[in-house]
Every structure is written in C-alpha cells, then in structure tokens.
Amino acid sequence: MERELRVSKIREGTVIDHIDAGRALHVLRILGLTGAEGFTIAVVMNVPSQKLGKKDIVKVEGVELKEEQVSKIALIAPSATINIIRDYAVAEKVKVRIPPVVEGLLKCANPNCVTNMPREPVKSRFKVISVRPLKLVCEYCGTELNQDDVIKQLTGGAA
Amino acid sequence: MRGRDVLTILDFTRQELETLFNEADLMLSALEKGRSLRVLEGYVMATAFFEPSTRTKLSFQTAMLRLGGSYIDLPPEEASSRAKGENLADTIRMLDSYADMIVIRHRVEGAARFAAEIAAHPVINGGDGTRDHPTQAMIDLYTVRRALGAVDGLTYGVLGDLKYGRAARSFILGLSLFRPKKVYLVSPPQLACRRDVLEILEERGVEYEETGSLASVVGELDVLYVTRIQRERFPDPAEYEKVRGSYRVSLETLKGAKEHLVVLHPLPRVDELAFDVDYTRHAWYFTQAAFGVPVRMALLKLILKG
Numbered sequence: 334m335e336r337e338l339r340v341s342k343i344r345e346g347t348v349i350d351h352i353d354a355g356r357a358l359h360v361l362r363i364l365g366l367t368g369a370e371g372f373t374i375a376v377v378m379n380v381p382s383q384k385l386g387k388k389d390i391v392k393v394e395g396v397e398l399k400e401e402q403v404s405k406i407a408l409i410a411p412s413a414t415i416n417i418i419r420d421y422a423v424a425e426k427v428k429v430r431i432p433p434v435v436e437g438l439l440k441c442a443n444p445n446c447v448t449n450m451p452r453e454p455v456k457s458r459f460k461v462i463s464v465r466p467l468k469l470v471c472e473y474c475g476t477e478l479n480q481d482d483v484i485k486q487l488t489g490g491a492a
Numbered sequence: 493m494r495g496r497d498v499l500t501i502l503d504f505t506r507q508e509l510e511t512l513f514n515e516a517d518l519m520l521s522a523l524e525k526g527r528s529l530r531v532l533e534g535y536v537m538a539t540a541f542f543e544p545s546t547r548t549k550l551s552f553q554t555a556m557l558r559l560g561g562s563y564i565d566l567p568p569e570e571a572s573s574r575a576k577g578e579n580l581a582d583t584i585r586m587l588d589s590y591a592d593m594i595v596i597r598h599r600v601e602g603a604a605r606f607a608a609e610i611a612a613h614p615v616i617n618g619g620d621g622t623r624d625h626p627t628q629a630m631i632d633l634y635t636v637r638r639a640l641g642a643v644d645g646l647t648y649g650v651l652g653d654l655k656y657g658r659a660a661r662s663f664i665l666g667l668s669l670f671r672p673k674k675v676y677l678v679s680p681p682q683l684a685c686r687r688d689v690l691e692i693l694e695e696r697g698v699e700y701e702e703t704g705s706l707a708s709v710v711g712e713l714d715v716l717y718v719t720r721i722q723r724e725r726f727p728d729p730a731e732y733e734k735v736r737g738s739y740r741v742s743l744e745t746l747k748g749a750k751e752h753l754v755v756l757h758p759l760p761r762v763d764e765l766a767f768d769v770d771y772t773r774h775a776w777y778f779t780q781a782a783f784g785v786p787v788r789m790a791l792l793k794l795i796l797k798g
Contacts, residue, residue: 445621447602452579455606473602474623475688 346394348416354379356409357389362488363405405487407431411464435459443476494798497608498616501626501666513634515790532561538591540566542598548618551784552595584610614795622656629666631787635780639754643670647712651678652719654685659758660719668696675700676709680735711748718757720764742766756780
C-alpha cells in the first residue's frame with residue numbers, strides 16, 4: 334500500500350480494498366461522494382492484486398459506511414474488504430458478502446411484476462443464482478438481473 | 493399436499509402429480525356414477541379473478557360445489573372496493589378472513605405468490621400474467637395420461653405463443669417433471685420459448701427441438717398442444733397476418749399425423765384450431781376442458797384435507 338499511494342495515512346475513515354477493477358467510481362457514486370464534500374478521498378484504479386489480478390481501492394477520510402451502503406457495494410464489488418480506520422489503525426475489517434436473497438435494494442426490471450405495483454406492501458426480492466458472473470432472479474416473476482443491470486440501478490444510470 | 497399453496501407446477505414432484513391424478517380418477521368415477529360427495533362440506537373457497545376467465549373460474553367453482561363445499565366470488569371491478577382504490581393486499585386479507593382458500597388470477601406476474609405471502613390459508617394460482625397456470629398444466633398432463641396411458645415416452649409438439657402464453661409455458665414445465673421422449677417447440681421466432689424454460693428442460697435432461705414448422709414434425713407427434721397467437725403480440729398487423737397462418741391446425745394440417753395423435757388446447761380457441769378437427773378422433777380438447785372439474789376437485793380435496 335505504501336508504495337502505491339503517495340497519500341498520508343488517514344486518521345479516521347474507511348478504506349475499501351479489493352474492489353473489482355474499474356468499479357471504484359461506482360463505489361463513490363453509491364456512497365454519494367463527489368469530492369465536493371471537502372474531506373480527503375483517494376482512489377486507485379486497475380492496480381495489481383494477488384487476489385483479483387487487478388483491483389481498485391477507495392480511501393475516504395471521515396466517513397464510516399452505513400449497512401445499506403455496504404450491501405450495495407457488495408453487489409458491485411463482491412470481493413471487497415472494508416477497513417474501518419480509527420486513530421490511524423485498522424479498527425475493524427469486514428469482508429463484504431452477498432446474501433442468498435437480496436431484499437429491497439434493487440428494482441425488478443419487469444414493469445408487470447407485482448413488486449412494481451404502486452401501493453402494494455411488497456419489497457423486491459431477488460435470489461442470487463451466481464456471484465461471478467452476477468445473476469439475480471426476481472422471486473416473484475422470475476426476471477433476471479445481471480451485473481450491468483445492477484450497476485446501472487445502484488449508480489443511477491451510467492454503467 | 494395439505495395446506496400448501498399452488499403457485500407454479502414446478503412446486504410439485506412427479507409423485508405428487510401422480511397422487512393428484514389418481515385422486516382425479518376417483519373423482520371422475522364418482523361424477524360419472526352420479527355419486528354425491530360431501531368431503532368438503534362446510535368449506536368455503538374464494539375466487540378472486542382480476543382478469544377474465546370462463547373455464548378456470550367456473551370449473552373451480554363447480555369442483556367446490558361437487559365436493560359439497562361452497563364459494564364466494566369477488567365481483568367485477570366496478571362493484572367492489574377495488575373501485576374505491578383498495579389495494580390487492582387488503583383485498584386478499586379480507587378474503588383470507590372469510591374463506592378457507594383463495595384462487596386468484598391476475599394480470600400482474602407474481603401476484604399469486606404475493607397473495608400467498610399475505611394469506612394464512614392456501615392460495616391457488618389461477619394464472620398470473622404471462623407466467624404460470626399450474627392447474628391448467630395439471631389438467632393437460634392428466635388428459636394425456638387418460639388418453640394415452642402415460643406421460644412418459646411420448647413425442648410432444650407445443651405450438652403457438654411459447655413466449656407469453658402461460659398455459660404453454662406451464663405445460664412445458666410440467667413435462668419436465670416427467671420423461672417425455674422429445675418435445676418439439678413450434679412457434680414463430682418472435683414467440684420462441686424463453687431462455688429460463690429451455691434451461692430447465694436442459695437441466696432435467698429433456699430432449700427438445702425448436703422449430704418454426706409444424707408440417708415438418710406433425711408426423712412424429714403423439715400429442716399436439718395448440719395455443720393461440722394473440723394479435724396484440726405483434727405491433728405490426730401485417731406481420732401478424734403473415735405469421736398466424738402457419739400456426740393453425742386443421743384437418744389438412746393433420747393429414748400426415750399418427751392415428752392416435754391427441755390434440756389439446758387450453759381453450760378458448762379462436763381460429764388457430766379449425767372446427768373440422770372437432771369431429772375427428774384427435775379432438776381431445778373438449779374432454780380436456782371437462783377434466784378441469786375432476787382434476788380441480790382432486791386438488792381442492794388434497795389441499796384442504798390431505
């Protein structure tokens with residue numbers, strides 16, 4: 334890490350490591366960060382990784398992730414590790430995982446699915462068929478979502 | 493099977509379907525002998541059909557009555573609370589509190605599963621969108637068994653709208669629970685069988701072949717399942733006119749067919765199945781419709797009483 338990043342260690346914040354190469358910017362979109370917030374953000378993309386071959390890393394000063402954000406990041410960076418930094422040291426290390434069923438975070442692509450009906454108390458529910466490549470199936474209507482669909486949905490448009 | 497929901501044909505095993513068929517044989521025999529059955533006396537079924545239906549609704553209602561039970565029916569849109577803006581969830585809760593089981597048909601996919609999650613009582617899917625129609629598949633498979641003695645080892649042709657037609661889809665999925673010799677999927681290319689169904693056929697080792705030509709396969713078939721191609725599926729009316737002629741069945745089409753060929757159709761039929769077929773020994777579709785009652789009687793009994 335020291336060789337790659339010419340940024341001083343952060344005192345408090347989060348380091349998201351082992352992001353699939355090329356997806357760091359999607360992670361920032363999910364976190365709602367543009368840089369205009371003012372605190373330090375470091376982004377490294379397409380660097381060598383033993384685990385993934387190539388990877389991205391995102392370091393954010395002064396931010397700890399909410400559970401929903403971690404769940405969303407898992408869907409686009411299934412191998413990511415989230416390091417919570419306190420007082421310049423790694424206080425907690427969390428490996429993201431995609432649960433067998435994803436509830437509520439995504440929208441079914443089928444406009445005729447019951448989960449898209451207005452005023453019905455039903456959340457979307459997707460069964461995870463495979464992680465790599467990502468394949469999710471709506472439990473109500475069987476429509477599939479792939480990695481690109483998920484990235485588009487979670488980043489609000491541009492994949 | 494007691495207390496279970498019936499949402500998709502794939503919820504069932506082959507053994508369970510055979511139990512159902514055996515039970516249906518008993519029901520059919522009782523009906524033919526004019527015996528009065530009281531096995532569901534005191535039970536109430538709710539029919540909630542948000543999409544029109546003749547056969548399915550009436551045969552469920554008849555089945556219930558023939559077993560000594562009764563039914564309540566959700567009236568048309570204008571007359572009920574739905575016109576006041578009540579959502580599906582509240583409507584299902586209401587029916588669940590009045591009746592012992594609910595049969596639902598809805599144009600929205602997944603509606604039956606949603607209803608089953610809300611209701612404490614069993615829910616039967618009478619057709620949801622373009623997706624599933626499990627009881628139709630049960631009736632269709634039962635008809636094959638009655639007509640030809642077994643479902644296994646036969647060559648099937650499924651014709652028409654294999655992409656959006658829920659009866660065709662459920663029938664094909666139902667076949668995957670058995671061991672057909674081969675299944676020909678005959679449709680215009682725009683209405684070919686969806687990938688998820690083909691994957692299931694592959695997973696279960698069912699030999700199938702997709703083709704656009706009925707004529708090329710009709711001589712091999714033991715069973716021909718005919719479904720309607722809807723005009724609405726073709727944005728270009730000229731294209732529809734061009735296509736539909738090739739997917740009609742008439743006496744002429746059946747010229748090279750096996751003598752024992754069983755022709756099925758979930759009905760209602762428009763012009764894809766010509767009247768001249770009705771008087772041939774191939775015409776099993778009216779009997780198929782009639783079997784709707786004993787098969788649904790068997791299902792209701794197994795679900796409510798086991």
